[in-house]
Amino acid sequence: MTATATPPLNTAPDDEAYWLAIRDTMQPMYVNTQLVNTRRGAAPRTVRDRVRELVDLSLAYELDAYEPMRELKESGSSLAIRGLLAGYFGADPDEVALTRNAMEGIATVLNGVALEPGDEVLATRFCYDSNLAIIRQRAQRDGIVLTFVDLPFGIASDEAIVAAFAHAITGRTRLVSLPHVVANTGLVMPVREIAALARSRGAFTLVDGAHSAGHIAFRLDDLGCDAYATCLHKWMYGPRGTGFLYVRRERIGDVWPLFASWSGKPAHSIEKFEEVGTVFKALPASIPEAIAFNRGIGQAEKSARLRYLRNRWAVRLRAHERIRMLTDIDADPGTGFGGFIIDGMESEVFARILREEFDINVRAFAMEEDPTMRGIHLSPGLSNTVEEVDRFVEATFAILARSHNAFMRAG
Structure with a gap:
């Protein structure tokens, strides 16, 4: 089967000036750096x-x-x-x-x-x-x-x-x-x-x-x-x-x-x-x-931006020896969602430290039907910035480095 050519995007997913302007039309009212947008999105001013x-x-x-x-x-x-x-x-x-x-x-x-x-x-x-x-x-x-x-x-x-x-x-x-x-x-x-x-x-x-x-x-x-x-x-x-x-x-x-x-x-x-x-x-x-x-942005452009934000954190984290990704970030079509597990650290502990010390919110989850299916979930939205995502990555690395000795002893 011959693959259908993907039309070029009208706006690049890394055109930060454009996406900051979109954020300005949405004016999110988060009380912290909110990287979980699965429950709601910030409706635009219009x-x-x-x-x-x-x-x-x-x-x-x-x-x-x-x-x-x-x-x-x-x-x-x-x-x-x-x-x-x-x-x-x-x-x-x-x-x-x-x-x-x-x-x-x-x-x-x-x-x-x-x-x-x-x-x-x-x-x-x-x-x-x-x-x-x-x-x-x-x-x-x-x-x-x-x-x-x-x-x-x-x-x-x-x-x-x-x-x-x-x-x-x-x-x-x-x-x-x-x-x-x-x-x-x-x-x-x-x-x-x-x-x-x-x-x-x-x-x-x-x-x-x-x-x-x-x-x-x-x-x-x-x-x-x-x-x-x-x-x-x-x-x-x-x-x-x-x-x-x-x-x-x-x-x-x-x-x-x-x-x-x-x-x-x-x-x-x-x-x-x-x-x-x-x-x-x-x-x-x-x-x-x-x-x-939504039509003003374009669905293809929206999807590409959400994937770009996810990849910005997921590519760096999956290279870490203690991170096990639950998401295939190379899958097509992909989403802006991602999940992972940290070896040697409970998801709830990681999420709490991230929130209390770095003012960043992610979600520690356990599947309702099988609580052994556990992990950490992120879903940045159009109102998030690359600076917020990058700050999450640096905070994660800092937490992992700080807990390294305890992880090695447990291993």
């Missing part, structure tokens, strides 16, 4: 200003038939907003429903796909704990079975991952749930191959896209999954309380909505998923500003 502009209107005119935002449905959605999201992520507007967060979309699918007692849901231990809680509730309520695919922790090839899914899928598997990007390590799952495999076995595929939307470049119509749920406040830098659910047109009728449609939307309508009651319209009404911010 988004924050738009929300503030609409707050009074949303509170004063929410139920007025002549309200200034009457083009938005009660749920805050509109065909124009759905069209913007569909255009950015490579889908049709009639396959995209506006939600209030990733979990709403995930819960809709996990509760809405018809399952019988004994049917199997195949998931990974890297799935978000709330996702697994939903499956476990259905297991208790409906008698379905939760099974985990056995995946390696850390670096893994696409071939090994697909082989593990192929081995785990059985004749009783009806639904496959997986993250697009594993948050703690930045592993990008081969969704296209897994979705094709699941479809060949008659299983529905749900992808948690909380850490891929706005982070890596992809098209939903290329992924081939049956459903994809995400939020817009992480790597799309939109307001908290916004997200979307994509369901492939052919499978919309196979998923019950979380709330019954009171307007009689047919089973094949994506809009049946949007009838959730009244929402605060100032939030979804600012989605166009978030899309404009």
